[in-house]
Amino acid sequence: MDDNNLRLVHLLRAVTVEFGLRQAEFAARNGMHATDVRALICLLDAARADEPATAGLLGARLGLNSAGTTAVIDRLERLGHVARVRDEHDRRRILLRVEPAAIRLGREFFGPLIDGVLQVLDGFDPAERDAVRRFLTATHAVFAGADAAAFISPPPGTS
Numbered sequence: 001m002d003d004n005n006l007r008l009v010h011l012l013r014a015v016t017v018e019f020g021l022r023q024a025e026f027a028a029r030n031g032m033h034a035t036d037v038r039a040l041i042c043l044l045d046a047a048r049a050d051e052p053a054t055a056g057l058l059g060a061r062l063g064l065n066s067a068g069t070t071a072v073i074d075r076l077e078r079l080g081h082v083a084r085v086r087d088e089h090d091r092r093r094i095l096l097r098v099e100p101a102a103i104r105l106g107r108e109f110f111g112p113l114i115d116g117v118l119q120v121l122d123g124f125d126p127a128e129r130d131a132v133r134r135f136l137t138a139t140h141a142v143f144a145g146a147d148a149a150a151f152i153s154p155p156p157g158t159s
Contacts, residue, residue, distance in 0.1 A: 012139065026109050031079065038062060039072045040081060040106065043098050052087065053096040081105075 020034075027037045042061045046053040059069035073096065076082035081102035087093040121129060 022110070022113065026106070029109070030105060032081075033072075033075065035062065035064075035072055036076055036079075036081075039076060040098060040102060043082065043096055044103075044106075047098065052093070054093065055096065058096060076102075 023037045
């Protein structure tokens with residue numbers, strides 16, 4: 001096993017631990033459970049991907065059963081962070097929407113951290129950013145149980 005590669009794995013673990021600590025701090029400051037923060041992240045990710053954010057999607061992404069998913073949604077709704085809205089295309093379906101106040105709350109807390117990461121990335125050239133993107137995408141695939149091989153080969157025209 002290459003020690004340099006193992007150091008990268010340990011560094012990635014350290015980043016994830018720090019991120020988890022910041023999430024826990026955000027949750028504690030705002031009267032939430034850590035799962036509530038993960039739920040908000042899942043819902044925001046779904047919105048960015050233009051995916052319908054349903055209770056089923058949220059439960060699957062968080063690994064929760066129906067009762068656990070409902071409890072999370074109820075807590076977030078009580079806190080004013082999430083709203084249940086009828087799907088415009090299928091009035092029988094209920095979608096979950098993160099409320100603007102929750103987005104502002106998240107930006108106030110996580111914005112400086114995100115800005116710091118963006119500043120770090122500004123110091124990388126496009127090829128380096130692409131390598132970081134491929135590494136993180138493939139690593140995410142490993143943790144999600146997918147085949148990472150599709151993500152590790154260099155993009156066409158760069159080999």
